Amino acid sequence: MALPTSEGAGDARLTGLAPIFDARVRLLILGSFPSPASLAAQQYYGHRQNHFWRLVGEILGEPLFELPYPERTARVLERGIGIWDVYQACIRPGALDADIRAGEVNDFAGLGARAPGLRRVCFNGQTAGRFAPQLARLGLETCVLPSSSPAYTLPFAAKLARWRAALEPVVFMSVL
Template sequence: MTLRQKSSFNAVFDAHSRILILGSLPGDASLNAGHYYAHPRNAFWPIISQLIAIDLTPLPFAERYPLIQQYGIALWDVVQQASRVGSLDTAIQTPQFNPLDAWCRAQPQLQLVAFNGQAAAKYGSKLIPGYIEQVVLPSSSPAHTLNVSHKTEAWLTTLRPYLTT
Protein backbone atom coordinates (compact mmCIF):
# COMPACT_ATOMS: atom_id res chain seq x y z
CA MET A 1 0.00 0.00 0.00
CA THR A 2 1.00 3.55 -0.70
CA LEU A 3 0.93 6.53 1.63
CA ARG A 4 -1.90 8.73 0.37
CA GLN A 5 -3.25 12.14 1.28
CA LYS A 6 -6.82 11.75 2.55
CA SER A 7 -9.43 14.35 3.49
CA SER A 8 -12.54 14.32 5.62
CA PHE A 9 -16.03 15.14 4.44
CA ASN A 10 -17.99 18.29 5.16
CA ALA A 11 -19.87 18.35 8.44
CA VAL A 12 -23.43 17.04 8.40
CA PHE A 13 -25.44 19.34 10.67
CA ASP A 14 -28.27 21.81 10.89
CA ALA A 15 -29.41 24.55 13.25
CA HIS A 16 -30.83 21.99 15.70
CA SER A 17 -27.70 19.86 16.20
CA ARG A 18 -27.26 19.10 19.89
CA ILE A 19 -24.85 16.15 19.53
CA LEU A 20 -21.71 16.21 17.42
CA ILE A 21 -20.29 12.76 16.73
CA LEU A 22 -16.66 13.09 15.70
CA GLY A 23 -14.69 10.38 13.98
CA SER A 24 -10.99 10.63 13.34
CA LEU A 25 -10.69 10.46 9.51
CA PRO A 26 -12.86 8.41 7.13
CA GLY A 27 -11.51 5.00 6.17
CA ASP A 28 -10.95 3.95 2.60
CA ALA A 29 -14.40 2.34 2.17
CA SER A 30 -16.07 5.56 3.28
CA LEU A 31 -13.79 7.72 1.15
CA ASN A 32 -14.47 5.53 -1.89
CA ALA A 33 -18.23 5.70 -1.27
CA GLY A 34 -18.13 9.41 -0.46
CA HIS A 35 -20.13 8.96 2.76
CA TYR A 36 -19.66 8.66 6.49
CA TYR A 37 -19.31 5.13 7.92
CA ALA A 38 -19.76 3.32 4.60
CA HIS A 39 -17.76 0.19 5.52
CA PRO A 40 -20.36 -2.59 5.61
CA ARG A 41 -19.03 -3.96 8.92
CA ASN A 42 -18.87 -0.62 10.70
CA ALA A 43 -21.45 -0.66 13.49
CA PHE A 44 -22.21 3.08 13.30
CA TRP A 45 -25.44 2.95 11.27
CA PRO A 46 -26.90 -0.09 13.09
CA ILE A 47 -26.17 1.62 16.43
CA ILE A 48 -27.72 4.92 15.35
CA SER A 49 -30.70 2.99 13.97
CA GLN A 50 -31.31 1.56 17.43
CA LEU A 51 -30.78 4.96 19.02
CA ILE A 52 -33.48 6.68 16.96
CA ALA A 53 -35.66 3.57 16.41
CA ILE A 54 -35.51 3.87 12.62
CA ASP A 55 -33.66 1.30 10.50
CA LEU A 56 -31.29 3.49 8.51
CA THR A 57 -29.18 0.67 7.09
CA PRO A 58 -31.25 -0.02 3.94
CA LEU A 59 -31.60 3.68 3.11
CA PRO A 60 -29.33 5.62 0.75
CA PHE A 61 -26.91 7.86 2.63
CA ALA A 62 -28.64 10.97 1.29
CA GLU A 63 -31.76 9.88 3.21
CA ARG A 64 -29.89 8.90 6.39
CA TYR A 65 -28.39 12.30 7.08
CA PRO A 66 -31.67 14.29 7.26
CA LEU A 67 -33.17 11.62 9.54
CA ILE A 68 -30.37 11.82 12.10
CA GLN A 69 -30.51 15.61 11.92
CA GLN A 70 -34.16 15.43 13.04
CA TYR A 71 -32.84 13.95 16.29
CA GLY A 72 -30.20 16.64 16.75
CA ILE A 73 -27.24 14.54 15.58
CA ALA A 74 -24.38 16.05 13.58
CA LEU A 75 -21.39 14.23 12.05
CA TRP A 76 -17.87 15.35 11.30
CA ASP A 77 -14.24 14.32 11.70
CA VAL A 78 -11.45 15.71 13.81
CA VAL A 79 -8.82 15.36 11.09
CA GLN A 80 -9.45 17.48 8.02
CA GLN A 81 -6.52 16.06 6.07
CA ALA A 82 -3.68 13.62 6.67
CA SER A 83 -1.40 11.14 5.02
CA ARG A 84 -2.25 7.52 5.69
CA VAL A 85 -1.66 4.03 4.35
CA GLY A 86 -4.93 2.09 4.56
CA SER A 87 -7.70 2.95 7.01
CA LEU A 88 -6.29 2.45 10.50
CA ASP A 89 -6.16 5.46 12.81
CA THR A 90 -2.73 4.38 13.99
CA ALA A 91 -1.43 5.02 10.45
CA ILE A 92 -2.46 8.70 10.37
CA GLN A 93 0.53 10.95 9.68
CA THR A 94 0.87 14.75 9.58
CA PRO A 95 -2.76 15.47 10.51
CA GLN A 96 -4.32 18.86 9.88
CA PHE A 97 -7.44 19.46 11.94
CA ASN A 98 -10.90 20.77 11.20
CA PRO A 99 -11.70 24.11 12.91
CA LEU A 100 -13.65 22.46 15.72
CA ASP A 101 -13.37 25.27 18.25
CA ALA A 102 -14.84 27.88 15.90
CA TRP A 103 -17.45 25.46 14.56
CA CYS A 104 -18.63 24.49 18.06
CA ARG A 105 -18.80 28.13 19.17
CA ALA A 106 -21.03 28.88 16.15
CA GLN A 107 -23.51 26.18 17.28
CA PRO A 108 -25.16 27.58 20.44
CA GLN A 109 -27.50 24.58 20.74
CA LEU A 110 -24.61 22.06 20.80
CA GLN A 111 -24.52 20.21 24.13
CA LEU A 112 -22.31 17.16 23.60
CA VAL A 113 -19.32 16.15 21.55
CA ALA A 114 -19.10 12.37 21.32
CA PHE A 115 -15.82 11.01 20.02
CA ASN A 116 -16.19 7.82 18.01
CA GLY A 117 -13.19 6.04 19.50
CA GLN A 118 -9.95 6.85 21.26
CA ALA A 119 -8.10 8.23 18.24
CA ALA A 120 -10.77 10.87 17.60
CA ALA A 121 -10.61 11.85 21.28
CA LYS A 122 -6.80 11.92 21.28
CA TYR A 123 -6.73 14.32 18.36
CA GLY A 124 -9.87 16.31 19.12
CA SER A 125 -10.36 16.70 22.85
CA LYS A 126 -8.17 19.81 23.06
CA LEU A 127 -9.95 21.41 20.09
CA ILE A 128 -13.40 21.54 21.72
CA PRO A 129 -14.44 24.56 23.84
CA GLY A 130 -14.30 23.69 27.53
CA TYR A 131 -17.95 24.50 28.20
CA ILE A 132 -19.18 21.68 25.92
CA GLU A 133 -19.44 18.22 27.46
CA GLN A 134 -17.22 15.59 25.84
CA VAL A 135 -17.43 11.81 25.96
CA VAL A 136 -15.41 9.02 24.35
CA LEU A 137 -17.52 6.21 22.92
CA PRO A 138 -16.23 2.80 21.88
CA SER A 139 -15.23 2.96 18.23
CA SER A 140 -17.88 1.72 15.81
CA SER A 141 -15.08 0.50 13.52
CA PRO A 142 -14.77 -3.23 12.84
CA ALA A 143 -11.09 -2.83 13.77
CA HIS A 144 -12.23 -2.20 17.37
CA THR A 145 -13.07 -5.72 18.46
CA LEU A 146 -15.35 -4.95 21.40
CA ASN A 147 -18.63 -6.86 21.06
CA VAL A 148 -21.20 -4.85 19.10
CA SER A 149 -23.79 -5.24 21.87
CA HIS A 150 -21.38 -3.57 24.31
CA LYS A 151 -20.68 -0.77 21.83
CA THR A 152 -24.40 -0.28 21.29
CA GLU A 153 -25.20 -0.15 25.00
CA ALA A 154 -22.51 2.47 25.61
CA TRP A 155 -23.70 4.62 22.73
CA LEU A 156 -27.40 4.39 23.62
CA THR A 157 -26.88 5.10 27.31
CA THR A 158 -24.70 8.12 26.57
CA LEU A 159 -26.53 9.71 23.65
CA ARG A 160 -30.24 9.17 24.45
CA PRO A 161 -30.52 12.04 26.98
CA TYR A 162 -29.33 14.52 24.34
CA LEU A 163 -31.63 13.52 21.47
CA THR A 164 -34.26 15.89 20.18
CA THR A 165 -37.45 14.15 19.17
Protein backbone atom coordinates (compact mmCIF):
# COMPACT_ATOMS: atom_id res chain seq x y z
CA MET A 1 0.00 0.00 0.00
CA ALA A 2 1.31 3.41 -0.86
CA LEU A 3 1.31 6.11 1.77
CA PRO A 4 0.94 9.75 0.73
CA THR A 5 4.12 11.74 0.42
CA SER A 6 5.11 15.20 -0.73
CA GLU A 7 7.67 13.88 -3.17
CA GLY A 8 7.25 13.71 -6.96
CA ALA A 9 5.08 11.33 -8.91
CA GLY A 10 6.29 7.75 -8.64
CA ASP A 11 7.99 8.55 -5.34
CA ALA A 12 5.24 7.36 -3.02
CA ARG A 13 6.46 5.76 0.18
CA LEU A 14 5.49 2.08 0.19
CA THR A 15 4.87 -0.10 3.24
CA GLY A 16 5.69 -3.81 3.11
CA LEU A 17 3.80 -6.86 4.32
CA ALA A 18 3.53 -8.31 7.81
CA PRO A 19 5.89 -11.23 8.44
CA ILE A 20 4.80 -14.83 8.11
CA PHE A 21 6.38 -15.88 11.36
CA ASP A 22 5.59 -17.70 14.58
CA ALA A 23 7.34 -19.59 17.38
CA ARG A 24 7.76 -22.72 15.19
CA VAL A 25 10.07 -21.00 12.69
CA ARG A 26 13.53 -22.57 12.34
CA LEU A 27 14.37 -21.02 8.99
CA LEU A 28 13.54 -17.49 7.85
CA ILE A 29 13.61 -16.43 4.21
CA LEU A 30 14.14 -12.70 3.80
CA GLY A 31 13.46 -10.93 0.53
CA SER A 32 14.16 -7.28 -0.12
CA PHE A 33 10.71 -5.69 -0.51
CA PRO A 34 7.44 -6.85 -2.13
CA SER A 35 6.92 -6.18 -5.83
CA PRO A 36 4.02 -4.00 -6.97
CA ALA A 37 2.10 -7.21 -7.83
CA SER A 38 2.73 -8.59 -4.33
CA LEU A 39 1.68 -5.35 -2.67
CA ALA A 40 -1.50 -5.21 -4.77
CA ALA A 41 -2.36 -8.81 -3.85
CA GLN A 42 -1.09 -8.41 -0.25
CA GLN A 43 0.81 -11.67 -0.75
CA TYR A 44 4.50 -12.49 -0.58
CA TYR A 45 5.79 -13.40 -4.04
CA GLY A 46 2.42 -12.57 -5.58
CA HIS A 47 3.69 -12.19 -9.15
CA ARG A 48 2.78 -15.40 -10.98
CA GLN A 49 6.16 -15.57 -12.72
CA ASN A 50 8.18 -15.40 -9.51
CA HIS A 51 9.72 -18.80 -8.77
CA PHE A 52 9.50 -18.58 -4.96
CA TRP A 53 6.45 -20.78 -4.35
CA ARG A 54 7.58 -23.30 -6.97
CA LEU A 55 11.07 -23.52 -5.42
CA VAL A 56 9.84 -23.95 -1.85
CA GLY A 57 7.09 -26.32 -2.99
CA GLU A 58 9.62 -28.56 -4.79
CA ILE A 59 11.79 -28.69 -1.67
CA LEU A 60 8.87 -29.49 0.63
CA GLY A 61 7.23 -31.89 -1.82
CA GLU A 62 4.05 -29.80 -1.72
CA PRO A 63 2.12 -28.12 -4.57
CA LEU A 64 2.40 -24.69 -2.95
CA PHE A 65 2.09 -22.75 -6.19
CA GLU A 66 -1.34 -24.27 -6.90
CA LEU A 67 -2.74 -23.68 -3.41
CA PRO A 68 -4.66 -20.63 -2.21
CA TYR A 69 -2.38 -18.15 -0.46
CA PRO A 70 -3.64 -18.80 3.10
CA GLU A 71 -2.95 -22.51 2.60
CA ARG A 72 0.56 -21.77 1.28
CA THR A 73 1.43 -19.70 4.32
CA ALA A 74 -0.01 -22.28 6.73
CA ARG A 75 2.02 -25.05 5.09
CA VAL A 76 5.34 -23.21 5.25
CA LEU A 77 4.76 -22.31 8.90
CA GLU A 78 3.92 -25.96 9.66
CA ARG A 79 7.33 -26.85 8.23
CA GLY A 80 9.14 -24.23 10.33
CA ILE A 81 9.68 -21.67 7.55
CA GLY A 82 9.04 -17.96 7.99
CA ILE A 83 8.91 -15.28 5.29
CA TRP A 84 9.65 -11.59 5.63
CA ASP A 85 11.60 -8.78 3.99
CA VAL A 86 14.60 -6.73 5.03
CA TYR A 87 12.80 -3.43 4.35
CA GLN A 88 9.61 -2.46 6.12
CA ALA A 89 9.14 0.62 3.93
CA CYS A 90 10.85 2.35 1.03
CA ILE A 91 10.44 4.43 -2.08
CA ARG A 92 10.65 2.32 -5.22
CA PRO A 93 9.22 3.26 -8.57
CA GLY A 94 8.67 -0.04 -10.36
CA ALA A 95 9.73 -3.49 -9.24
CA LEU A 96 13.54 -3.52 -9.43
CA ASP A 97 15.55 -3.82 -6.23
CA ALA A 98 18.10 -1.45 -7.75
CA ASP A 99 15.47 1.31 -7.55
CA ILE A 100 14.88 1.00 -3.77
CA ARG A 101 15.54 4.32 -2.04
CA ALA A 102 15.16 5.56 1.52
CA GLY A 103 14.67 2.02 2.83
CA GLU A 104 13.63 1.53 6.44
CA VAL A 105 15.03 -1.76 7.72
CA ASN A 106 12.86 -4.12 9.76
CA ASP A 107 13.82 -4.63 13.41
CA PHE A 108 15.41 -8.06 13.62
CA ALA A 109 16.66 -7.84 17.23
CA GLY A 110 13.73 -9.78 18.73
CA LEU A 111 13.67 -12.68 16.28
CA GLY A 112 15.28 -15.16 18.69
CA ALA A 113 12.79 -14.41 21.44
CA ARG A 114 9.84 -14.77 19.05
CA ALA A 115 11.14 -18.03 17.55
CA PRO A 116 13.62 -19.72 19.89
CA GLY A 117 14.28 -22.48 17.35
CA LEU A 118 15.34 -20.07 14.60
CA ARG A 119 18.67 -21.30 13.26
CA ARG A 120 19.17 -20.00 9.73
CA VAL A 121 18.24 -16.96 7.70
CA CYS A 122 18.32 -17.30 3.92
CA PHE A 123 18.31 -14.17 1.81
CA ASN A 124 16.38 -14.23 -1.44
CA GLY A 125 18.85 -12.40 -3.69
CA GLN A 126 21.80 -10.08 -3.36
CA THR A 127 19.90 -6.96 -2.26
CA ALA A 128 18.48 -8.75 0.76
CA GLY A 129 21.81 -10.56 1.21
CA ARG A 130 23.55 -7.31 2.10
CA PHE A 131 21.96 -7.74 5.53
CA ALA A 132 23.54 -11.16 6.19
CA PRO A 133 26.28 -9.75 8.47
CA GLN A 134 23.67 -8.01 10.62
CA LEU A 135 21.77 -11.25 11.23
CA ALA A 136 24.95 -13.28 11.65
CA ARG A 137 25.83 -10.96 14.55
CA LEU A 138 22.63 -12.19 16.22
CA GLY A 139 24.11 -15.71 16.21
CA LEU A 140 22.16 -16.99 13.21
CA GLU A 141 23.50 -18.98 10.28
CA THR A 142 23.05 -17.02 7.06
CA CYS A 143 23.18 -17.75 3.37
CA VAL A 144 22.45 -15.73 0.25
CA LEU A 145 20.40 -17.54 -2.38
CA PRO A 146 19.87 -16.76 -6.05
CA SER A 147 16.86 -14.51 -6.43
CA SER A 148 13.55 -16.20 -7.13
CA SER A 149 12.65 -13.27 -9.37
CA PRO A 150 12.08 -14.06 -13.05
CA ALA A 151 14.38 -11.09 -13.77
CA TYR A 152 17.27 -13.16 -12.40
CA THR A 153 17.87 -15.45 -15.36
CA LEU A 154 19.64 -18.37 -13.71
CA PRO A 155 17.80 -21.51 -14.89
CA PHE A 156 15.16 -22.86 -12.51
CA ALA A 157 17.04 -26.15 -11.97
CA ALA A 158 20.18 -24.27 -10.88
CA LYS A 159 18.15 -22.06 -8.52
CA LEU A 160 16.44 -25.13 -7.10
CA ALA A 161 19.74 -26.91 -6.41
CA ARG A 162 21.07 -23.92 -4.43
CA TRP A 163 17.80 -23.40 -2.57
CA ARG A 164 17.52 -27.10 -1.74
CA ALA A 165 21.06 -27.23 -0.34
CA ALA A 166 20.30 -24.28 1.96
CA LEU A 167 16.78 -25.15 3.10
CA GLU A 168 16.66 -28.94 3.42
CA PRO A 169 19.13 -29.34 6.31
CA VAL A 170 17.05 -27.00 8.48
CA VAL A 171 13.54 -27.80 7.27
CA PHE A 172 14.00 -31.55 7.62
CA MET A 173 15.91 -31.57 10.92
CA SER A 174 14.02 -33.19 13.75
CA VAL A 175 12.55 -30.88 16.31
CA LEU A 176 13.03 -31.88 19.93
